[in-house]
Amino acid sequence: MAKRDRLSGNEAVAYALRQINPDVFPAFPITPSTEIPQYFASFAANGQVDTEFIPVESEHSSMSAAIGASAAGARALTATSSCGLALMWEELYVAASNRLPVALALVNRALSGPININCDHSDSMGARDSGWIQIYAENNQEAYDNMVQAFRIAEHKDVRLPVMICQDGFITSHAVENITLLEDEEVKGFVGEYEPEHYLLNPECPTAVGPYSVTDYYMEAKRAQAEAMKNSKQVILDIAKEFGEMSGRNYGLFEEYRLDDADYAVVMIGSAAGTTKDAIDALREQGKKVGLLKVRVFRPFPAEEIAAALSNVKAVAIMDRADSFSDHGGPLGAEVMAALFRARSQAYAINIVYGLGGRDVRVEDMEQVYEELERIDKTGETGDTYRYMGVREQA
Amino acid sequence: MAADLEKLHLRAPWQDLTTGMMIHEGGTSAEFNTGEWTAVKPHVKEEECRQCLLCVQVCPDSAIPYNGNERVAVDTKHCKGCGICAHVCPFGAIEMEGF
Numbered sequence: 001m002a003k004r005d006r007l008s009g010n011e012a013v014a015y016a017l018r019q020i021n022p023d024v025f026p027a028f029p030i031t032p033s034t035e036i037p038q039y040f041a042s043f044a045a046n047g048q049v050d051t052e053f054i055p056v057e058s059e060h061s062s063m064s065a066a067i068g069a070s071a072a073g074a075r076a077l078t079a080t081s082s083c084g085l086a087l088m089w090e091e092l093y094v095a096a097s098n099r100l101p102v103a104l105a106l107v108n109r110a111l112s113g114p115i116n117i118n119c120d121h122s123d124s125m126g127a128r129d130s131g132w133i134q135i136y137a138e139n140n141q142e143a144y145d146n147m148v149q150a151f152r153i154a155e156h157k158d159v160r161l162p163v164m165i166c167q168d169g170f171i172t173s174h175a176v177e178n179i180t181l182l183e184d185e186e187v188k189g190f191v192g193e194y195e196p197e198h199y200l201l202n203p204e205c206p207t208a209v210g211p212y213s214v215t216d217y218y219m220e221a222k223r224a225q226a227e228a229m230k231n232s233k234q235v236i237l238d239i240a241k242e243f244g245e246m247s248g249r250n251y252g253l254f255e256e257y258r259l260d261d262a263d264y265a266v267v268m269i270g271s272a273a274g275t276t277k278d279a280i281d282a283l284r285e286q287g288k289k290v291g292l293l294k295v296r297v298f299r300p301f302p303a304e305e306i307a308a309a310l311s312n313v314k315a316v317a318i319m320d321r322a323d324s325f326s327d328h329g330g331p332l333g334a335e336v337m338a339a340l341f342r343a344r345s346q347a348y349a350i351n352i353v354y355g356l357g358g359r360d361v362r363v364e365d366m367e368q369v370y371e372e373l374e375r376i377d378k379t380g381e382t383g384d385t386y387r388y389m390g391v392r393e394q395a
Numbered sequence: 396m397a398a399d400l401e402k403l404h405l406r407a408p409w410q411d412l413t414t415g416m417m418i419h420e421g422g423t424s425a426e427f428n429t430g431e432w433t434a435v436k437p438h439v440k441e442e443e444c445r446q447c448l449l450c451v452q453v454c455p456d457s458a459i460p461y462n463g464n465e466r467v468a469v470d471t472k473h474c475k476g477c478g479i480c481a482h483v484c485p486f487g488a489i490e491m492e493g494f
Contacts, residue, residue: 099414
């Protein structure tokens with residue numbers, strides 16, 4: 001029986017982790033993800049989990065310890081944000097290339113500088129090419145549900161890749177929402193026991209993890225890694241289906257909100273999608289055909305699926321909560337535009353950077369985005385396809 | 396699990412290599428000729444050697460093997476040429492060649 005409660009996003013993820021009862025959880029605190037290991041440490045102290053909780057001296061160490069534990073055969077994870085993720089940079093690649101199914105509860109926060117503790121996606125977007133699966137949440141319920149699904153995806157024999165479960169710093173991590181929780185036994189049954197085929201602590205089979213690969217082998221290793229990411233797409237869908245059957249909550253690679261007959265669409269990631277849905281509802285009342293495509297899975301990137309979902313729109317705004325400083329657009333903009341180009345889309349497309357460092361996004365802001373898309377469609381003038389929203393400009 | 400190791404060869408397509416390039420067998424470093432990393436090698440002047448075995452103990456790479464109480468020929472396939480053996484030898488019996 002499902003249970004209703006009210007929890008912050010951090011509490012929800014910590015709750016999921018208690019139910020998952022992982023083997024090893026090394027952690028170092030950083031705002032706004034600190035509460036995840038903090039709540040979990042109390043579960044460990046109270047004997048509610050069997051987990052080896054390791055307070056380490058840095059994020060470089062927390063990811064290293066998670067990697068070591070995973071290589072040894074344990075189900076391991078850690079949590080972090082922002083500069084903590086940056087300090088893990090080297091280890092992120094090590095986890096992915098050694099094909100270790102580590103999980104990371106990431107609470108998205110702006111990277112310095114200027115130093116800022118609030119939400120944007122610059123931390124995880126910087127890690128987008130590290131070989132991790134990345135799954136994002138709009139709200140606390142999704143953060144909880146994604147965490148429950150994480151290890152099943154990562155540990156699948158066709159995948160064996162680490163997975164990053166992302167949610168928006170403060171906006172979901174600290175805001176309390178109504179949430180539906182699964183029973184402990186349901187989560188236990190869904191996640192199951194981790195039984196790796198090969199692991200360091202197996203005395204029957206001595207194993208070397210992460211041996212040096214000379215030029216003759218490195219590229220084959222990367223090609224195999226690329227295949228695992230390719231495979232993960234179907235696995236993510238299969239696990240989501242199974243999760244839906246258990247919970248009644250259904251997930252895909254992305255969510256389409258009133259997109260079916262939409263002329264004007266927004267593509268975005270994370271909590272601002274909730275704001276956009278309100279703007280859509282208001283504009284639909286006025287007869288405007290507007291919709292949203294909310295990306296849940298950014299790695300692997302569902303390029304063909306997104307292009308197909310946008311095949312009938314006249315104009316699309318891709319919203320990036322991180323800039324690439326490429327003078328060309330943000331990371332989501334680059335991916336979606338490439339997907340549209342490959343699908344020979346004729347839609348007008350603009351890329352808008354918004355919400356950096358926790359800058360608020362209002363319903364009116366999103367209504368204006370749709371107004372702008374309509375103007376572009378009517379005039380055929382896109383203007384600058386790479387622009388900022390919600391920033392003070394000289395008059 | 397030796398079969399897995401046999402997959403790791405220069406003609407193996409990427410599909411046949413082990414996940415994450417893991418090696419599922421012990422002691423395989425002996426098969427890798429790391430001695431080619433250096434041109435500097437110890438040369439033992441056998442007539443000076445008193446078989447004290449100090450060099451055997453200090454070699455960081457176990458590249459100076461022994462049999463019973465007797466040092467045997469330096470394993471040049473794994474010697475990295477660090478020269479510690481030459482430095483500790485009390486009798487000046489080891490010279491580094493190739494400098």
